[in-house]
Amino acid sequence: MSKAEKTKQFIIEKTASLFNTKGYLSTTLSDIAKATNLTKGSIYGNFANKDELAIEVYKYNSSVLSKNMLRSFSDEFPTTMDKLHAFVDFYRKNWRSVFSNGGCPLMNAATESDDIFPTLKNQVKKSFEDWSGKISAVIIQGQKNGDLNVKANAEEYASIFIMLLEGGILLSKTTGDEKFLNLALDRITHMIDNELNILPS
Numbered sequence: 001m002s003k004a005e006k007t008k009q010f011i012i013e014k015t016a017s018l019f020n021t022k023g024y025l026s027t028t029l030s031d032i033a034k035a036t037n038l039t040k041g042s043i044y045g046n047f048a049n050k051d052e053l054a055i056e057v058y059k060y061n062s063s064v065l066s067k068n069m070l071r072s073f074s075d076e077f078p079t080t081m082d083k084l085h086a087f088v089d090f091y092r093k094n095w096r097s098v099f100s101n102g103g104c105p106l107m108n109a110a111t112e113s114d115d116i117f118p119t120l121k122n123q124v125k126k127s128f129e130d131w132s133g134k135i136s137a138v139i140i141q142g143q144k145n146g147d148l149n150v151k152a153n154a155e156e157y158a159s160i161f162i163m164l165l166e167g168g169i170l171l172s173k174t175t176g177d178e179k180f181l182n183l184a185l186d187r188i189t190h191m192i193d194n195e196l197n198i199l200p201s
Contacts (some may be wrong), residue, residue: 004046020061055119084192185200
């Protein structure tokens with residue numbers, strides 16, 4: 001990694017929590033300079049404008065969350081049921097960390113960007129599609145292995161899981177009460193055990 005690449009990565013990592021907490025639109029160049037201890041000229045020497053930095057920060061934030069979450073789908077968890085339960089457990093164990101850094105970067109960016117920041121909106125759309133695709137792939141593999149109900153629509157279940165998670169995170173973060181996220185996670189667990197599982201408990 002060149003010196004210029006290291007500097008860009010430094011700026012991205014130093015402002016990741018800032019953008020996710022304060023917002024991609026509300027974060028100012030002065031905020032960025034303060035977080036990095038760099039001059040505004042140095043920041044603009046590495047990024048064409050704030051929007052370019054915001055996109056790179058979003059990619060970084062979403063990739064960190066994705067990388068941590070996707071450990072649930074690794075070979076560390078041998079069966080499909082193990083993987084799906086590990087996916088739920090990731091949020092049960094790590095919600096405080098997610099909340100302390102501003103909440104879910106996908107939902108935050110989606111709420112902010114909409115029609116105001118179309119480039120960011122497209123990145124968020126891609127993130128949700130990737131997330132849904134990975135969950136669907138695990139379910140489909142479980143169906144092929146004979147672990148899961150072959151009549152279940154993998155894409156629909158992946159979408160429902162994401163909707164429940166994002167809704168639970170939104171309500172819990174807004175109210176400061178984790179019960180909403182736990183209700184969502186309990187519902188996902190019920191669906192895994194009683195609708196997807198080939199042998200419902």
